[in-house]
Amino acid sequence: MRSYRADVEAFEKWCLASDRDPFPASVETVCRFLEKQGNxxxxxxxxxxxxxxxxxxxxxxxxxxxYHEDINLAFRRIRRGNSIRPKQAKGLTRDYLDRFLASEPATPWGLRNRAMLSLGYELLTRRSELVALRLDDLEEREDGTLRVLIRRSKSDPFGAGRIAFTSRETSVECPQ
Known part of the structure; x- marks a missing residue:
């Protein structure tokens, strides 16, 4: 909803600056707005x-x-001509992870947060994969590491699952 609100505000602001009526908008007004946005x-x-x-x-x-054909054509031109690359989010670094872990209090919630942050970092899981983990998906091994079953992921829609392993440090963060 916030995005739609921002989108309507952007349209109204552009219309005001262009001396055009936003509502009801003409086909030409919407086309010009979309072309300007497409840049x-x-x-x-x-x-x-x-x-x-x-x-x-x-x-x-x-x-x-x-729904006018001119708007469909304008949008097609935008799609073909727009070469803006998606912004890739920066990955979490070990330094930031250590800071996050140190800032968590020694409460049940803090312990949970430390475990989730550590597992997410080491297993390179998506948020949805992390919250889908169950306690019986974690198995402590003799060498002090964890064997983790990730049941389903975005790249595994049929649920074949995968096995991942953690370091001893992460195993310590995940009390069982």
Whole structure:
């Protein structure tokens, strides 16, 4: 919802600066807005902004210009011409992990947080994989490490699962 709100605000702000009426918007107004957005935004952002404009027109019972063929063509041009690469999030470094672990209190929640942070870091799991772990998915081995069953992941939609191992340090963070 926050994104849609920001999208509508961006459209209204652009319309104000361009001396155009945002609602009801003309086909030309929406096309120009999308083209301007396509210069700096990812196609997925432009598409979401188009959907936000469409939704507001519907909610206000106004004629919806967003289904016009000119808008479809404008969006296709944006998709073809936009070469903005997705921003890759930076990975968590060991230094930051150590700081996070040190800042957690010695409470049950702090112990849980330390265990989750340590496991997530070492197993390179997604958030959804981490929260899906069950206690019986963790097995302490004789050498002090953990054997972890990751039952399903985004890259394993059929649930074949995979086995991963942790270091002794992470095993200490995960009381059983």
């Amino acid at each position: 700096t935004k990812a196609p997925s952002t432009v598409r979401r902004r188009l959907y936000a404009i469409r939704k507001v027109h519907r909610l206000l019972n106004l004629p919806d210009p967003t």
